Amino acid sequence: MRVNTVTSHREKLVSGLGGFVSILAAFGLTAFVEAELAISALLLASMGATAVLLFAAPHGPLSQPWNVLGGHVLSATVAVAVHALLPHSVFGGALAVGLSIAAMHYAGCLHPPGAATALMPFVGGPAVAAYGWWFPLFPAGFGAALMVLFAMAYNWPFSWRRYPARFAPAPKRTAYPDISHADLVAALSQIDSFIDVGEDDLLRIYELSTGRSRADRPDVRFGAPKTPDLPKAP
Secondary structure (H helix, E strand, C coil): CCCCCCCCHHHHHHHHHHHHHHHHHHHHHHHHHCCCHHHHHHHHHHHHHHHHHHHHCCCCHHHCHHHHHHHHHHHHHHHHHHHHHCCCCHHHHHHHHHHHHHHHHHHCCCCCHHHHHHHHHHHCCHHHHCCHHHCHHHHHHHHHHHHHHHHHHHHCCCHHHCCCHHHCCCCCCCCCCCCCHHHHHHHHHHHCCCCCCCHHHHHHHHHHHHHHHHHCCCCCCCCCCCCCCCCCCC
16 A cells, blocks of 8 residues: 655655765764774665654654664664574574564664664674674664764754654644543553554644644534524514
């Protein structure tokens, strides 16, 4: 099923430019710190996926700093531990991905590109294995921190997409919503599946859609629905 987006051309271009600039800068800085170009290329494979979240969905729950940093570092730590027990194993790579997903869930830092980081010790060869237990800090943690800093700096001039989400201007609340933030949290908990949209965004969507619906209906534009006038008694 095709996913339709309603973002403007400006938003799409700003997102794409952000991904380009961040990966170019991250590649240069990582290569400067680590002369082994292969390591930079492997790192940026997962950071490229992170760039999609940071610059195309900067306010999404999966894009926030704890998710990016915790997701990559935690997944890398799990991967190193599994690789120490099951080196050069297809089963080990699959196990590292599965365990990293569960670990990110429990730690509240779910970040899909972290699973790519979990595979690096199994596909990167001796160059990656040589990092040992330093791998979660460099290149994984180093690269994740760079991406977060780039996202903060790049998105700051655009008030509607400032990053992290708490830096974005708070939406004005209207008086008509019939549901609260707590109602949305309770509803999401009943779904029992991760949804990549925050409670505040859901409430904002509800408010905007309700406002449009009311604006399009003359009978509710200025308050509660009007009841028809009853005929006067003779």
